[in-house]
Amino acid sequence: MAFTLNVNGKPQVVEAEEDTPLLYVLRDELGLNGAKYGCGVGQCGACTVLSDGVPLRSCFVPAASLTARKITTLEGLRGADGKLHALQQAFLAEQAGQCGYCIPGMIMAAAALLGVKARPSEAEIRAALDANLCRCGSHNRIVRAIQRAAQEMGT
Amino acid sequence: MSAQLGRRALLQGALVLAFSLGVEEAATQGKGGAKGNKGGKEGEGGKGGKAGGKGGLPGDLARNPQLDAWLRIGADGKVTLQVGKVELGQGALTALGQICADELDVDLARLTIVSGDTRVCPNEGTTTGSQSMSEGGTAVRHAAAEVRALLLSMASAQLKVPAERLTVNDGTVAERGARAGRVGGAGGAGGAGGAGTGAVTYWSLVGGKALNREAQGGVALKAVEARRYIGKAVPRRDLPAKITGEEIFVQDLRPASFVHGRVVRAPSYGATLVEADEAGVARMPGVLKVVRDGDFLGVIAGKEWQAVKAAVALRHSARWRETAALPVDPYAWLVAQPAEEVVIQEVARGGGEAPVRTVEATYRRPYQMHASIGPSCAVAAWDGAALTVHTHSQSVFATAQAIARMLGLAADKVRAVHMNGSGCYGHNGADDAAADAALLARALPGRAVRVQWSREDEHAQEPYGSAMVMKARAGVDANGDVLDWSYDLWSTTHNTRPGGHPGNLLPGRSLAKPFAQPAPRASRPPNFSADRNAIPLYAFPGQKVTTHFVSAMPLRVSAHRSLGAYANVFALESFVDELAHAAKVDPVAFRLRQMRDARATAVIEAAAERFGWGKAREGREAGHGRGIGFARYKNVGSYCAVCLEVVVDPGSLAVKVTRAVVAVEAGEVVNPDGLANQIEGGVIQALSWSLKEAVKHDGARIVSRDWSSYPILTFSEVPPVEVAILDKPGQPFLGAGEAAQGPTAAALANAVFEACGLRARELPLTPARLGALRQEAGPVK
Numbered sequence: 001m002a003f004t005l006n007v008n009g010k011p012q013v014v015e016a017e018e019d020t021p022l023l024y025v026l027r028d029e030l031g032l033n034g035a036k037y038g039c040g041v042g043q044c045g046a047c048t049v050l051s052d053g054v055p056l057r058s059c060f061v062p063a064a065s066l067t068a069r070k071i072t073t074l075e076g077l078r079g080a081d082g083k084l085h086a087l088q089q090a091f092l093a094e095q096a097g098q099c100g101y102c103i104p105g106m107i108m109a110a111a112a113l114l115g116v117k118a119r120p121s122e123a124e125i126r127a128a129l130d131a132n133l134c135r136c137g138s139h140n141r142i143v144r145a146i147q148r149a150a151q152e153m154g155t
Numbered sequence: 156m157s158a159q160l161g162r163r164a165l166l167q168g169a170l171v172l173a174f175s176l177g178v179e180e181a182a183t184q185g186k187g188g189a190k191g192n193k194g195g196k197e198g199e200g201g202k203g204g205k206a207g208g209k210g211g212l213p214g215d216l217a218r219n220p221q222l223d224a225w226l227r228i229g230a231d232g233k234v235t236l237q238v239g240k241v242e243l244g245q246g247a248l249t250a251l252g253q254i255c256a257d258e259l260d261v262d263l264a265r266l267t268i269v270s271g272d273t274r275v276c277p278n279e280g281t282t283t284g285s286q287s288m289s290e291g292g293t294a295v296r297h298a299a300a301e302v303r304a305l306l307l308s309m310a311s312a313q314l315k316v317p318a319e320r321l322t323v324n325d326g327t328v329a330e331r332g333a334r335a336g337r338v339g340g341a342g343g344a345g346g347a348g349g350a351g352t353g354a355v356t357y358w359s360l361v362g363g364k365a366l367n368r369e370a371q372g373g374v375a376l377k378a379v380e381a382r383r384y385i386g387k388a389v390p391r392r393d394l395p396a397k398i399t400g401e402e403i404f405v406q407d408l409r410p411a412s413f414v415h416g417r418v419v420r421a422p423s424y425g426a427t428l429v430e431a432d433e434a435g436v437a438r439m440p441g442v443l444k445v446v447r448d449g450d451f452l453g454v455i456a457g458k459e460w461q462a463v464k465a466a467v468a469l470r471h472s473a474r475w476r477e478t479a480a481l482p483v484d485p486y487a488w489l490v491a492q493p494a495e496e497v498v499i500q501e502v503a504r505g506g507g508e509a510p511v512r513t514v515e516a517t518y519r520r521p522y523q524m525h526a527s528i529g530p531s532c533a534v535a536a537w538d539g540a541a542l543t544v545h546t547h548s549q550s551v552f553a554t555a556q557a558i559a560r561m562l563g564l565a566a567d568k569v570r571a572v573h574m575n576g577s578g579c580y581g582h583n584g585a586d587d588a589a590a591d592a593a594l595l596a597r598a599l600p601g602r603a604v605r606v607q608w609s610r611e612d613e614h615a616q617e618p619y620g621s622a623m624v625m626k627a628r629a630g631v632d633a634n635g636d637v638l639d640w641s642y643d644l645w646s647t648t649h650n651t652r653p654g655g656h657p658g659n660l661l662p663g664r665s666l667a668k669p670f671a672q673p674a675p676r677a678s679r680p681p682n683f684s685a686d687r688n689a690i691p692l693y694a695f696p697g698q699k700v701t702t703h704f705v706s707a708m709p710l711r712v713s714a715h716r717s718l719g720a721y722a723n724v725f726a727l728e729s730f731v732d733e734l735a736h737a738a739k740v741d742p743v744a745f746r747l748r749q750m751r752d753a754r755a756t757a758v759i760e761a762a763a764e765r766f767g768w769g770k771a772r773e774g775r776e777a778g779h780g781r782g783i784g785f786a787r788y789k790n791v792g793s794y795c796a797v798c799l800e801v802v803v804d805p806g807s808l809a810v811k812v813t814r815a816v817v818a819v820e821a822g823e824v825v826n827p828d829g830l831a832n833q834i835e836g837g838v839i840q841a842l843s844w845s846l847k848e849a850v851k852h853d854g855a856r857i858v859s860r861d862w863s864s865y866p867i868l869t870f871s872e873v874p875p876v877e878v879a880i881l882d883k884p885g886q887p888f889l890g891a892g893e894a895a896q897g898p899t900a901a902a903l904a905n906a907v908f909e910a911c912g913l914r915a916r917e918l919p920l921t922p923a924r925l926g927a928l929r930q931e932a933g934p935v936k
């Protein structure tokens with residue numbers, strides 16, 4: 001079936017079976033790499049995107065059910081001029097990541113957190129990201145990056 | 156012609172000079188911790204340890220002496236470094252780039268790195284064992300230095316200035332002091348004319364041609380003070396693409412007209428496929444082909460979700476004959492098995508006092524998994540004559556060879572190209588996924604087939620780190636110091652990497668004409684495998700270490716970050732701690748007084764000091780404990796000491812690690828932030844293994860099939876990790892990707908003991924395990 005999604009501020013007509021999870025539509029139909037497949041069952045957060053600013057695990061929610069939502073992916077965080085988002089800059093500044101596979105999901109979860117809380121405490125950051133898994137052990141750098149971004153966005 | 160001659164003569168001159176410098180440097184390197192340093196050389200070469208000097212080219216240069224294999228200098232001023240080592244998220248390519256830029260004397264920005272493409276890159280074997288720096292880095296360093304020396308001699312001939320008076324600035328060669336150098340050469344217009352005061356660029360000298368020259372060995376390396384990049388925290392080259400969503404992971408690769416494949420796996424080891432509804436699934440929407448070859452069952456569809464649904468349907472329709480009988484108690488099973496016994500260390504004490512006491516303890520490590528966040532993936536295309544596979548394999552060369560043999564192709568008909576994957580930490584499903592993609596691609600010529608494993612398959616099908624049993628025994632003197640040390644370990648293999656054998660590929664074993672898995676073999680020094688770090692670094696006078704190598708493998712096993720070192724260091728350093736407590740001596744002091752390796756001592760002391768070990772125990776609250784663990788990885792690699800502080804809840808016995816302090820010495824450090832990142836990650840991962848992880852099965856099937864049945868450490872459980880690096884400029888690179896694994900496990904068990912008096916000798920340290928110990932011990936304190 002064909003339906004229209006609002007992705008990164010643009011309407012996108014996509015053709016997919018109606019039960020196709022958003023993740024596959026983003027990756028395969030729209031060529032957006034940010035959201036990653038990690039588990040397909042909502043356990044790891046690698047596929048996290050924003051739906052009306054709220055974190056959404058795109059791996060198991062059918063895309064066709066999201067036509068009324070504003071979807072934001074990692075790619076949508078960048079400014080129109082291509083400038084990196086404060087979170088992306090902060091992740092680079094802290095060299096937060098090893099393999100980097102979990103990082104897009106981390107950045108999106110962090111973006112959602114900063115959307116509701118401009119200056120989260122370290123404990124709040126850890127709690128908000130607790131269900132986003134990282135196997136490389138980049139956790140502390142990720143927390144520092146989010147703190148740095150919060151600071152820069154607040155000033 | 157005369158220019159040729161002149162060049163050769165000059166070059167020989169340069170080499171003579173270089174060689175003498177090389178010797179001098181080798182002599183410098185020999186100073187300080189003679190034992191340790193010699194070990195370092197062995198670890199580096201793994202083949203006799205002759206670094207430098209002709210006939211014994213250093214690192215991976217020995218088997219790839221052609222300089223063109225490593226470096227290409229384009230006429231357009233682009234410099235390309237080609238390496239067989241690959242990026243696994245450990246920052247290898249960043250560090251290799253730093254080394255190359257320094258030794259070649261070019262800006263880092265000028266450098267492109269091509270890595271892990273079997274068609275163009277030097278065969279550096281596998282990217283494993285923390286050897287990307289010791290093997291790969293050493294090779295790149297010497298290759299780049301040789302190319303620089305060659306180019307300098309060419310420039311010398313052209314500029315008519317002796318090579319010793321030339322300097323290089325980002326590939327532009329000019330006479331020392333001649334400030335115009337940069338201007339003259341920047342245009343790349345040759346600059347060959349002039350009256351000897353001009354400048355010339357590498358690219359104009361080479362003119363886009365091949366260098367056509369083999370490495371000679373013994374060339375001078377950049378002096379420490381002249382380096383721009385080595386030793387600096389240069390940012391990772393791969394990270395920008397990863398935080399913006401560019402196509403950098405193999406999972407992101409979408410060639411034109413690609414399609415999606417999925418494979419349906421047997422529900423238990425060795426199950427044979429009785430039947431599946433191939434015809435029915437072939438009629439599902441989007442399905443292009445159902446592929447069956449013996450027990451190998453896969454499906455290809457136009458869209459990914461169609462492939463996922465078709466694979467689910469295929470799986471539900473499949474009937475399997477299952478035969479697996481997995482040992483319910485892997486430890487009892489291990490020690491009961493027929494085993495190859497290898498005494499890997501035997502030092503007789505030769506008389507002296509008899510021990511006043513003998514102590515003994517047995518330690519256990521369960522099967523544990525790599526558990527990559529991104530399931531394994533590969534993209535393969537078959538054009539009817541040759542196959543190309545994009546893969547995140549750690550062993551592109553050997554895996555390409557195994558795939559070629561699986562498909563009955565000549566070796567040169569399979570090209571593997573490395574792309575980033577999710578962190579693997581050893582041999583996970585990467586190679587199997589590459590083989591899956593190859594089999595499916597061959598069934599659909601002309602289309603690129605992308606295969607990504609499901610989460611469930613990644614958990615259940617990957618080869619695990621082997622369960623192990625370690626039995627330590629010590630005869631001690633009146634002070635509690637060790638006189639006689641004996642240590643036995645039981646393990647299945649830690650290496651079933653492809654190694655060119657299709658029988659080591661999961662699908663290779665499932666075909667109608669299956670390839671048999673090669674029998675595993677016990678490993679050898681200096682790297683060892685199950686017995687990695689089984690030999691103590693302490694100066695115990697009498698030592699006997701025996702490996703009981705079990706060749707059966709009821710659970711699929713292979714290389715898991717640090718191999719046996721994790722379990723052996725856990726056992727060894729737990730036991731040393733037990734001896735210290737028995738002797739009523741501070742565990743740090745106890746270690747130091749039996750250590751004769753100065754570099755080890757420095758690392759232990761540095762960790763203890765940074766941690767604030769000396770603070771009196773009385774000052775700490777009840778339920779708090781500190782622990783230390785130390786090892787020199789492989790006994791020839793990096794030195795690493797880990798101190799942890801834990802709080803053990805008196806009721807639930809849940810362990811919370813509140814902070815970690817690590818000291819590490821990895822020889823000369825190429826990238827301090829990269830090293831710190833590896834160590835931080837290693838500590839956190841090892842804590843996850845040691846607090847939570849054990850693969851579970853029901854006697855037939857693996858039941859650890861997702862993140863809820865195999866949980867790992869999460870943000871709220873991760874402690875702050877502080878890393879102190881002891882840099883040794885001028886020393887060989889040691890590499891440290893796996894150095895923290897064992898020390899962390901031991902530090903944890905030791906800290907838990909101090910916190911609650913329970914000595915956990917079996918991993919992981921779950922509340923249930925500690926609860927059982929408390930019950931055994933009766934009320935404590």
Ligand code: FES
Pocket residue numbers: 036037038039040041042043044045046047048057058059060
């Ligand atoms: S892939 Fe969606 S939560 Fe894991």
Ligand code: FES
Pocket residue numbers: 097098099100101102103133134135136137138244528577578
């Ligand atoms: S950086 Fe590798 S999984 Fe997080």
